[in-house]
Amino acid sequence: MGPTPIVELKNLTKTIRGKKIIDDLSLQLYPGQITGFLGPNGAGKTTTIRMMVGLMKKSGGEVVIDGQTLSADFEEALSKVGVIVENPEMYKFMSGYKNLLHFARMQKGITKERIDEVVKQVGMQNRIHEKVGTYSLGMRQRLGLAQALLHRPKFLILDEPTNGLDPAGIREFREYLRLIAKTENVSVFVSSHMLSEIELMCDRIAVIQNGKLVDLRDMSEPQEAHYYVEAFPADQTFELLGSLGFKSESVNEGFVIQAEKTKIPELVNALSTAGLELYAIQPHRKTLEDQFLELTGGGQLAETASK
Amino acid sequence: MLKLLQNEWMKLWSKKGTWIMAGLMVILIIAMAGIMKWSYSLMDDESDWKLSTQSELENDKNSLASGVLKGESKRLAEENLQISEYRLANDVAPLKDFSREGMIYNPSVGSIALLLTVIVAAGIVASEFSQGTIKMLLTRPVKRWKIMTSKYLAILLFGVLLMLIGFITTILSAFIFFPSEGGQALAISGGNVVEVSIWGHGLYILLLSFVNVIITATFAFMIGSVFRSSGMAIGLSLFIYFTGSVIVGLLSRFEIVKYLIFTHMDLTMYESNYILNDEITLSFSLVVLAVYLIAFLIVSYTVFTKRDITA
Structure with missing residues (x-):
């Protein structure tokens, strides 16, 4: 610091x-x-x-x-x-x-x-x-x-x-x-x-x-790096992510995985060699609102948000 | 400190109201002189000053003989008697009330200047709160007592300025509306009758009424900074200004009346012939007023410097 x-x-x-x-x-x-x-x-x-x-x-x-x-x-x-x-x-x-x-x-x-x-x-x-x-x-x-x-x-x-x-x-x-x-x-x-x-x-x-x-x-250094991956078909993508050792969580059309930045090129390669259609892969950050909610409890946030 | 005073002065005169007040005062004084001249012209004043002085002299003699007068009032009556005798013996005419000299001798700007200064004093702290500017003002690297002092000095300066403008306007209207009618003001000094300059006496009256301006404005300043409401400060200050003598009258039987502020606020009473209490003198009044003044200031400063600004 x-x-x-x-x-x-x-x-x-x-x-x-x-x-x-x-x-x-x-x-x-x-x-x-x-x-x-x-x-x-x-x-x-x-x-x-x-x-x-x-x-x-x-x-x-x-x-x-x-x-x-x-x-x-x-x-x-x-x-x-x-x-x-x-x-x-x-x-x-x-x-x-x-x-x-x-x-x-x-x-x-x-x-x-x-x-x-x-x-x-x-x-x-x-x-x-x-x-x-x-x-x-x-x-x-x-x-x-x-x-x-x-x-x-x-x-x-x-x-x-x-x-x-x-x-x-x-x-x-x-x-x-x-x-x-x-x-x-x-x-x-x-x-x-x-x-x-x-x-x-x-x-x-x-x-x-x-x-x-x-x-x-x-704010500059997120505690855990998360990435959002969207590829098609979804079930094959899920399997592939699993076989590569990523824990994935389904969000919207794609998945959020926990991964180091250095692993990403490797992942992209794996996805394309498997013949999957890759639409998006991007850093995912929990919004401050999510974090704030976790920290202070929802009830008080409702009050905050109403201002 | 000079810069802070400059700031207060700039804020004061950036308000339209201040200019309107000052203008109003000038107009009022001129109008009053005009009305006085008009009502004076309706009277046929061919009375002989010797006759009226003679009757005044008899009056004073009677009241002194009856023994109701005590203290300062008695002294004043005796002096008055001595002056009347001197006038008749030496053929010295007094000033006429409705004359150029009379107006300068006894200028009546005190009450208007007081009213306007009270309005400014009431608002100078309270308005910072009501406008919300207090937060801006107090987050500067300036200690609060300095800000308070600059505001108080601005009030005093404003009061002095109004008195001076008032006096100048009075002099001008005296010259415009009234002819010179001669006469000589007299006073007693060291047991002897002496001649008094109308200018000196006029300034002295101004000074005495300025004390009242200071006291009432300081009271308004205190109420305004404690309760943060200029309306309340103006109301209370004018209330004590107008009802003061009534309260003194009501409590006149009690010893405590000597120590009430109301008894002393109008120091010009020592130059007229009516004193609210027999046991007080000018210097005693000044001491009592000083004590009140200091108390008002201590309250104002303490509250202002200690207060948490939460608004």
């Missing part, structure tokens, strides 16, 4: 009226990596994020950002962080530019040139001097992103960032996040209800349930 973490949650705990909302949560986030933060409603995602950005006080534990603890040096630690908490609510009665100016003044050393640069980056040059009240939701999201990027944060934290964006907007947003994670080596932490979204965007996911971290996994 890459270099030293940029953000570290150490035994983070939040107790509200005797109830542990967040229970001893520890997590490390690394530069250049997008980490998804998943969990059913009420699991404590928003609470965790709010403790990380100083909106809520923690009851125990520590948040370390680039070597600075949040409790010891709030200003220094938070100056490394860019935040979008839910829908970015801007001052509607001011222009987009004045909003950016407002937030720029709250950071050290942001020049007018930097503001213009960010405005260009998010493609808002044409309308930046109009009042935010006249913006569409997509425009406001872009402005929200712009304010989070002004000070070139090393760490970007996003709570439900794509709420209310249309598919094109979501895609654009996702690609943009990937880009800055890669080019500027920014560590990104995204909480979302939209599993497919997280799946497409993240390198790694952390799953939280009842205030505890229940799973942390890398």
